[in-house]
Amino acid sequence: MTRLSAITGMAFLLGLATGPAAAAEPTEIKLGYLQRAEHQATLSLIATPAKDDGIAGAKLAIEDNNTTGRFTGQHFSLEVIRVKSDADAASAIATLIDHGVRMVVADLPAPALIAGADALRGQDALIFNAGATDDRLRQEDCRANMIHTAPTRSMLADALSQYLVWKQWRRWFLVVGSHDNDKLYAEALRRAAARFGAKIVQEKVFEDTGGARRTDSGVALIQRQIPVFTQGIQSYDVLVAADESEVFAAYLPYRTWDARPVAGSAGLEPTSWDPSHDQWGAVQLQNRFIRDFSRTMSPRDMQAWTAVRMVGEGTTHVPAADARGLLNFFKSPDFALAAFKGRPLTLRDWDLQLRQPILLADGRMVVSVSPQEGFLHQFSELDTLGIDRPETKCHLQ
Amino acid sequence: MRQGLLLAMGLCLASMTPAEAFTAYVSNEKGNTISVIDTGSFQVIKTIKVGQRPRGIELTKDGKFVMVAVGDDDTIEMVDTKTNDVVGTLPSGADPELFTQDPTGKILYVANENDNTVTIIDIDKRLQLGDVQVGVEPEGMGISPDGKILVNTSETTNMAHFIDTATHKIVANVLVDSRPRFAAFKRDGSELWVSAEVGGTVSIIDPVKHQVKTKISFEIPGLRREAIQPVGINITADDKTAFVALGPANRVAVIDAVTHEVRKYLLVGQRVWHMAFTPDEKYLLTTNGVSNDVSVIDVANLKVIKTIQVGELPWGVTISQQ
Numbered sequence: 227m228t229r230l231s232a233i234t235g236m237a238f239l240l241g242l243a244t245g246p247a248a249a250a251e252p253t254e255i256k257l258g259y260l261q262r263a264e265h266q267a268t269l270s271l272i273a274t275p276a277k278d279d280g281i282a283g284a285k286l287a288i289e290d291n292n293t294t295g296r297f298t299g300q301h302f303s304l305e306v307i308r309v310k311s312d313a314d315a316a317s318a319i320a321t322l323i324d325h326g327v328r329m330v331v332a333d334l335p336a337p338a339l340i341a342g343a344d345a346l347r348g349q350d351a352l353i354f355n356a357g358a359t360d361d362r363l364r365q366e367d368c369r370a371n372m373i374h375t376a377p378t379r380s381m382l383a384d385a386l387s388q389y390l391v392w393k394q395w396r397r398w399f400l401v402v403g404s405h406d407n408d409k410l411y412a413e414a415l416r417r418a419a420a421r422f423g424a425k426i427v428q429e430k431v432f433e434d435t436g437g438a439r440r441t442d443s444g445v446a447l448i449q450r451q452i453p454v455f456t457q458g459i460q461s462y463d464v465l466v467a468a469d470e471s472e473v474f475a476a477y478l479p480y481r482t483w484d485a486r487p488v489a490g491s492a493g494l495e496p497t498s499w500d501p502s503h504d505q506w507g508a509v510q511l512q513n514r515f516i517r518d519f520s521r522t523m524s525p526r527d528m529q530a531w532t533a534v535r536m537v538g539e540g541t542t543h544v545p546a547a548d549a550r551g552l553l554n555f556f557k558s559p560d561f562a563l564a565a566f567k568g569r570p571l572t573l574r575d576w577d578l579q580l581r582q583p584i585l586l587a588d589g590r591m592v593v594s595v596s597p598q599e600g601f602l603h604q605f606s607e608l609d610t611l612g613i614d615r616p617e618t619k620c621h622l623q
Numbered sequence: 624m625r626q627g628l629l630l631a632m633g634l635c636l637a638s639m640t641p642a643e644a645f646t647a648y649v650s651n652e653k654g655n656t657i658s659v660i661d662t663g664s665f666q667v668i669k670t671i672k673v674g675q676r677p678r679g680i681e682l683t684k685d686g687k688f689v690m691v692a693v694g695d696d697d698t699i700e701m702v703d704t705k706t707n708d709v710v711g712t713l714p715s716g717a718d719p720e721l722f723t724q725d726p727t728g729k730i731l732y733v734a735n736e737n738d739n740t741v742t743i744i745d746i747d748k749r750l751q752l753g754d755v756q757v758g759v760e761p762e763g764m765g766i767s768p769d770g771k772i773l774v775n776t777s778e779t780t781n782m783a784h785f786i787d788t789a790t791h792k793i794v795a796n797v798l799v800d801s802r803p804r805f806a807a808f809k810r811d812g813s814e815l816w817v818s819a820e821v822g823g824t825v826s827i828i829d830p831v832k833h834q835v836k837t838k839i840s841f842e843i844p845g846l847r848r849e850a851i852q853p854v855g856i857n858i859t860a861d862d863k864t865a866f867v868a869l870g871p872a873n874r875v876a877v878i879d880a881v882t883h884e885v886r887k888y889l890l891v892g893q894r895v896w897h898m899a900f901t902p903d904e905k906y907l908l909t910t911n912g913v914s915n916d917v918s919v920i921d922v923a924n925l926k927v928i929k930t931i932q933v934g935e936l937p938w939g940v941t942i943s944q945q
Contacts, residue, residue, distance in 0.1 A: 290759050293739060293758055293759045294780040294782070296756075297758065297780070297782060297784070297793075298798075510736060510737065510760050510778075539781075539801075562800075562821055562823075563821075564778070564801045564821040569821070569850075570821045570822070570823075570849060606849075607847065
């Protein structure tokens with residue numbers, strides 16, 4: 227920390243380190259939340275996202291920020307707008323700006339997110355991507371006003387691969403869905419395999435031939451279909467499935483021809499958060515969430531919580547109106563967010579992606595947390611996950 | 624020859640006379656037990672079954688009871704030190720984690736982690752006297768030597784709250800680094816030390832001006848900055864030396880408490896969090912949560928001399944005064 231910033235920081239702290247709740251009117255800090263209109267239908271009944279998925283996480287962080295705000299003389303609020311299309315995103319942004327919002331948390335598909343970020347340009351404002359995992363949003367399509375709390379496909383694939391390699395399950399049978407998102411996930415998995423020393427011994431595509439996802443007695447058919455589909459494969463250790471479109475992966479565990487574990491879109495899944503995560507004080511957050519929302523906390527909830535807490539942390543050190551000042555703070559070595567993952571989360575200054583450990587969960591327990599021990603990095607082990615500085619195609623503007 | 628042998632044996636016995644033996648009580652967070660250690664032999668002499676998720680642990684000043692916060696049972700249990708039985712409870716409020724007594728040993732201040740509250744209890748009457756609303760996830764509790772100010776740290780709010788013990792009102796809030804866990808005053812009241820687990824620092828605060836005077840950072844060759852996560856702080860009675868437990872760095876930092884320079888790092892067990900001195904300050908015992916053991920540090924020589932296996936996930940430790 228430079229001397230000048232140390233003195234300024236101290237002065238600000240002195241200002242904060244006075245009496246109890248400030249007698250004067252608290253500073254209002256308004257946040258916006260752009261909610262996606264639809265969620266992907268899931269094969270598993272219990273995987274269906276809640277109606278307020280993501281929003282609840284943001285609301286909990288608003289509450290946490292306001293507890294601190296009692297002492298710092300700040301008050302945080304959240305305005306939620308549902309966005310159905312890219313055009314919708316731009317007009318939602320305009321509405322938020324009109325209402326005095328300068329910090330926007332968004333859970334939107336990539337095209338709508340980009341429309342939102344572009345609509346925010348020129349305003350002294352920031353948008354936090356708390357939902358989209360597309361690597362291109364941190365590469366060719368990166369924006370100087372867009373921070374990412376959601377992990378990338380590459381981070382998720384790398385996290386999984388490190389564990390599989392650590393386990394010495396190096397021979398993979400890769401099954402890919404037929405939609406674009408599935409192919410993007412497969413690409414990330416192939417990159418991760420090459421990076422960490424796994425070998426994809428065979429690949430197969432699972433075509434989406436349409437038809438109802440859930441039928442009354444469909445399970446009898448699936449029991450026959452999956453073994454046949456996975457029969458006669460080259461010797462492999464683990465079946466890695468790329469099925470973001472929720473067409474087949476959930477049907478794989480315990481039905482494969484060979485008795486093999488499943489990973490990727492089913493079985494052992496990489497994720498930013500899991501309701502069963504109980505390490506590093508996480509129980510406190512899980513309990514607060516369940517108490518407030520009568521359901522468990524999802525990855526989207528956690529990604530939104532993280533974004534709103536970043537604003538809370540930032541505005542404790544830098545006045546709220548100054549988005550540029552906030553961004554500089556986030557990129558500085560003084561910024562470290564505690565997010566119940568055992569180590570501080572910091573921001574990559576080359577693409578504004580939040581560094582974070584990734585959980586590997588089986589739907590009931592957290593099996594491991596990546597990065598795995600032994601994967602070294604010159605600067606931060608968290609940078610063994612995802613696109614690293616020398617590889618980036620991002621030119622922030 | 625025989626006389627020489629007897630003399631030699633006599634000398635041997637004299638130098639082998641053990642230091643005064645005290646009793647250490649270690650809370651085992653996962654095992655739901657207290658391990659009782661005799662500091663003369665450094666053996667576990669008893670294991671006491673307590674309630675669920677025991678963490679904060681402290682002896683009453685008269686040494687008659689061990690108070691242990693059993694968070695998942697929402698109470699503080701009192702263990703009779705003569706019989707080692709749980710004989711009563713204190714109305715701690717929900718989810719108590721850490722607590723501290725005032726210098727007279729009459730009042731107990733408890734951090735209720737889930738409720739963002741500090742609960743105040745009369746120990747003898749076992750009665751709740753009041754509470755104070757603090758920041759998110761309160762944990763650290765430090766009382767000033769004159770008993771007038773209680774400092775509570777809030778993990779997610781990243782603050783040290785200064786509470787007037789007479790009025791129960793917060794009189795000041797000082798921002799510290801990320802995820803503060805522990806607060807300790809120097810015996811002369813001149814400094815308040817607060818550890819930041821995720822921030823990786825210890826803030827030295829002027830308790831009168833309510834300002835951070837300086838921060839101590841730690842650097843261990845071969846270890847990532849992020850692995851260094853300070854939690855417990857213990858300062859010698861002469862205010863000259865401080866020991867800071869560094870969590871998953873598996874080390875205790877030895878600090879010159881006057882110059883605030885780190886002198887040495889002592890390798891102990893895994894995930895070291897809390898510590899306690901024997902009353903003569905000859906030894907410092909550390910709880911190593913992940914390796915399920917307690918390390919014994921020879922304070923004068925700054926050496927780790929013994930490791931004692933205890934229960935599952937040891938959290939806190941308190942040592943009798945006699």
